[in-house]
Amino acid sequence: MIKKFIRGFFFVLTLSFLSVFSACETPASAQEYFALGMAYFDLGKFDEAEKWLNRAKQADRTMTASTYNLGRLAYERRRYEEAVKYFETILKKDKDNVMALKAAAYARIRMGDIETAEKHYSRLLALVPESADDGYNHALVLFALERYGKAEEVLAKYPISLQENKDAMLLYARTQARQKKVEAIDSYSNYLSFNSDAKARYEYAQVLEDNLLYARAIEEYRKALTEISATAVNPKKSEIRFALARALIIADGENNEGITELQTSVSEGFNDVAEVEKLLNGRINAANRTNIQNIINNMKKTAVEQEQKKEAGSGDSSSKTNP
Secondary structure, three states, X not given: OHHHHHHHHHHHHHHHHHHHHHHXXXXXXHHHHHHHHHHHHHOOOHHHHHHHHHHHOOOHHHHHXXXXXXXXXXXXXXXXXXXXXXXXXXXXXXXXXXHHHHHHHHHHXXXXXXXXXXXHHHHHHHHOOOOHHHHHHXXXXXXXXXXXXXXXXXXXXXXXXXXXXXXXXXXXXXXXXXXXXXXXXXXXXXXXXXXXXHHHHHHHHHHHHHOOOHXXXXXXXXXXXXXXXXXXXXXXXXXXXXXXXXXXXHHOOOOOHHHHHHHHHHHOOOOOXXXXXXXXXXXXXXXXXXXXHHHHHXXXXXXXXXXHHHHHHHHHHHHHHOO
């Protein structure tokens, strides 16, 4: 109770101080301009913070700190291009400024400029190679650029992080999977031994299937189905169900279990006709071939009916708005 009172007292005192200081607008030095700007920043009064930080930026002593925090202000307001300009202004004068490099990388990512963000992270890690967090972020950017081998190489420099940081563990497995490396099997297995993650388990099962380990893949697909929620989008439950059906059909073309799972996946919303058609290229018996073709025909028929309903609905709407 006392702590809450003290915090409240100082908050009111800060507001009173700021209102008086703002009214006279005659701080004695650039440091006081800066302190005033940061106090407004902490209170979420960004317009006032920007005004005082711009004043503090005019003095050499507070120029860099003010520019950096003006960048933070822009970032908080989601003005990412403006934020980048502030951060990279600092880098033009001090290319080794770690805080500006990190902030500029974040802002570039928000702008969708992954290439420049990667350059900032490369520079950053050359300066602080021991930073596992920055290493992970760098690998994440490299992954987005589809430079999977380089991302794996960066993550491998932080073995402790790969043992303790679940995000790094999963990203490491994904970089290997994208390169079709068999080592991805162990990496996913290691991650899933400590974490429950339906999406990661689905990816793991796909890696097992790609390496022709169908029995293990089928087991993991089934586990993923028990872990995934009915409302999940990426992946959808119907996608996992189809993958299970595919593995069952490929592993044993004589077995009807795969056909049952295929029918269920379609009834749950799976509608990728092209993927189902690929199943006809495998070694399956005549009965299953006929069943798959019937499923494909029904999927195509359903797609046509849905398109017709959509067009009919569009026509009704048009007639109502244009008598």
